[in-house]
Amino acid sequence: MKLIHKYNMNGYNIVVDVNGGAVHVVDDVTYRVLDYYEDKKVEDIVGLLAGEFSEDKVREAYEEIEGLVEEGLLYSEDEYEFHPSFVNRQPVVKALCLNVAHDCNLKCKYCFAKQGDFGGKAELMPLEVGKKAIDYLIANSGSRKNLEIDFFGGEPLMN
Ligand code: SF4
Known part of the structure; x- marks a missing residue:
């Protein structure tokens, strides 16, 4: 297209x-x-x-x-085609980014996250939610041996 x-x-x-x-x-x-x-x-x-x-x-x-x-600089052809084996593959989850602290204790004026809470309610992720997220990652990771979990915030060390 x-x-x-x-x-x-x-x-x-x-x-x-x-x-x-x-x-x-x-x-x-x-x-x-x-x-x-x-x-x-x-x-x-x-x-x-x-x-x-x-x-x-x-x-x-x-x-x-x-x-x-x-010149091929506007309305150029889409030359990318998905290989059938890619389209039909079983999807796996290999990484999670957990927003464990929707808050921050530093309150930098230049903050990308509006001082950690992204302009919303400051909250910390409950332990149970984090555990369930990790269980979900493992259950849906297929045969992958190496998985990635990022702890994100705000300031993740608040949690
Ligand atoms: S999240 Fe980072 S940039 Fe934002 S207030 Fe905290 S330390 Fe500063």
């Missing part, structure tokens, strides 16, 4: 070619033309955007998009 993802951030119009990974910063008219590019002819898009942009601008943006498509 040929896919793009477009969004606006800090005043920039950003377009990502999902399969190829190319990232473009585009002007307003190109950003709008992309709303219709896949399904409509350029004549129709000119009409649809008549109240926003001149015909010349829309046609110019359309041609630029076509150029990017030809």
